[in-house]
Amino acid sequence: MTTSKVMPALSLMAPALVAGTMAAPAAAATVSITIPRVNVAEYHRPYVVGWLEPAAGGAARTVFVWYDVKKAGRESGTKWLADLRTWWRKGGRSMQLPADGLSGATRAPGTYQVPLPANLAPGDYVLKVEAARETGGRELVSVPISVPVKKGGSASGSSELGAVTVR
Amino acid sequence: MRRNHILIASAAVAAVLASPASAHRQWLLPSTTTVAGADEYVTVDAAVSNDLFYPDHFPMSPDQVTVWAPDGSVGKLENPATGRYRSTFDVKIDKPGTWKIGTQRSGVMGTFKVNGEEWRLGGRGRPMGAPGAGGPGAQGGAPARRVENVADIPANATDVKLVETLAANYIYVTADAPTKTVFTATGKGLEIEPITHPDELVSNEEGQFRFLVDGKPAAGVKVTVVPGSKKYREAEQAQELTTGADGVLHVKWPVAGMYWINASAADAKPSEKRASERRMSYTATVEVVAP
Numbered sequence: 171m172t173t174s175k176v177m178p179a180l181s182l183m184a185p186a187l188v189a190g191t192m193a194a195p196a197a198a199a200t201v202s203i204t205i206p207r208v209n210v211a212e213y214h215r216p217y218v219v220g221w222l223e224p225a226a227g228g229a230a231r232t233v234f235v236w237y238d239v240k241k242a243g244r245e246s247g248t249k250w251l252a253d254l255r256t257w258w259r260k261g262g263r264s265m266q267l268p269a270d271g272l273s274g275a276t277r278a279p280g281t282y283q284v285p286l287p288a289n290l291a292p293g294d295y296v297l298k299v300e301a302a303r304e305t306g307g308r309e310l311v312s313v314p315i316s317v318p319v320k321k322g323g324s325a326s327g328s329s330e331l332g333a334v335t336v337r
Numbered sequence: 338m339r340r341n342h343i344l345i346a347s348a349a350v351a352a353v354l355a356s357p358a359s360a361h362r363q364w365l366l367p368s369t370t371t372v373a374g375a376d377e378y379v380t381v382d383a384a385v386s387n388d389l390f391y392p393d394h395f396p397m398s399p400d401q402v403t404v405w406a407p408d409g410s411v412g413k414l415e416n417p418a419t420g421r422y423r424s425t426f427d428v429k430i431d432k433p434g435t436w437k438i439g440t441q442r443s444g445v446m447g448t449f450k451v452n453g454e455e456w457r458l459g460g461r462g463r464p465m466g467a468p469g470a471g472g473p474g475a476q477g478g479a480p481a482r483r484v485e486n487v488a489d490i491p492a493n494a495t496d497v498k499l500v501e502t503l504a505a506n507y508i509y510v511t512a513d514a515p516t517k518t519v520f521t522a523t524g525k526g527l528e529i530e531p532i533t534h535p536d537e538l539v540s541n542e543e544g545q546f547r548f549l550v551d552g553k554p555a556a557g558v559k560v561t562v563v564p565g566s567k568k569y570r571e572a573e574q575a576q577e578l579t580t581g582a583d584g585v586l587h588v589k590w591p592v593a594g595m596y597w598i599n600a601s602a603a604d605a606k607p608s609e610k611r612a613s614e615r616r617m618s619y620t621a622t623v624e625v626v627a628p
Contacts, residue, residue, distance in 0.1 A: 250373070252371050252372060263371075263514045
């Protein structure tokens with residue numbers, strides 16, 4: 171991961187933008203992701219990705235991926251997407267990025283809301299959120315859910331991710 | 338297949354083929370096996386040593402290394418350098434898919450007699466010239482009489498015992514989604530057909546590879562699987578495994594990390610008519626990630 175060059179104003183607007191561009195019917199569920207504050211001398215915002223896997227197995231569907239979308243040149247921001255190693259194997263490596271409605275800039279510590287896709291077939295899924303930080307660690311959090319979401323669910327990371335809650 | 342003319346390498350091949358358990362291991366170590374996008378480099382170390390991947394014996398020569406791109410073209414080595422204990426080189430990974438980088442060598446070695454004196458074919462040391470053509474020339478009772486090529490064996494040679502050797506040593510690097518073009522079997526010698534792709538191995542999932550000899554599943558192939566970084570553990574944790582009746586090897590990975598896989602097989606089907614035996618080895622370094 172590399173230093174995020176997102177402007178402060180954009181960073182504040184980002185959650186609103188995501189919610190705006192991915193407007194879903196009222197019935198659709200939302201996942202909230204907390205990026206914890208990490209007290210280290212050299213901090214870079216993590217790359218974070220969320221995806222859904224059918225509980226019975228099957229193709230992964232990426233819900234969002236936050237990386238350094240603006241960094242171009244010899245070492246573009248996509249270079250470190252493979253550090254999200256589980257997602258990379260589950261399908262990230264076959265995606266064209268940036269992808270409309272899925273990719274966005276890295277986020278500062280805080281809690282962000284992302285709607286789940288409105289057209290999910292009913293059934294059991296596992297929502298997975300993976301984070302990897304330059305000069306930091308990597309963590310994967312799994313939340314089993316049923317669609318349509320009635321009960322929701324929550325799990326928490328211990329280092330690179332805080333609570334991940336579906337409701 | 339390239340003929341091998343490099344002394345260090347031939348010694349290493351002899352060591353590997355003579356006994357799979359023998360210590361000197363020839364290895365390639367990529368900086369990574371997985372890259373995002375097709376505009377990246379991998380940098381590779383290549384050496385011969387006992388412990389993996391700790392260079393303390395001899396470098397492997399970059400001259401022997403070939404790069405096979407996913408589209409079937411041949412890539413190139415950049416910045417090759419040979420140090421005391423290891424060599425290094427870079428490969429630009431500029432096409433999506435799985436690349437193969439490594440060495441393929443074949444040769445014939447063995448012994449024969451001329452007028453009751455034993456001669457060697459291949460192996461270590463300098464050739465002494467063909468028997469009769471320049472003579473043995475050994476002074477002071479020194480080295481064994483030796484020739485370089487099968488064609489140099491004189492017509493009056495007796496007790497000709499020759500072994501054909503085939504040795505392959507590869508690493509695989511994948512840009513974006515993995516592909517299988519570089520695993521297309523040539524139908525010659527010992528090869529693998531991945532069931533689990535070598536660039537998507539995970540420590541909590543079993544690795545499965547089908548070994549082929551001349552393109553057909555090979556049962557009973559002996560395979561040594563060794564994780565790197567023995568220095569930082571009590572034991573090497575090497576596994577001695579054998580392929581099943583279907584030629585499939587099942588591997589459980591005790592830890593995440595880089596692994597050296599070395600398979601060997603022998604039969605009596607050499608392509609060299611005067612050889613009686615064929616010894617084949619297949620070596621690969623693979624990366625096993627944590628789940």
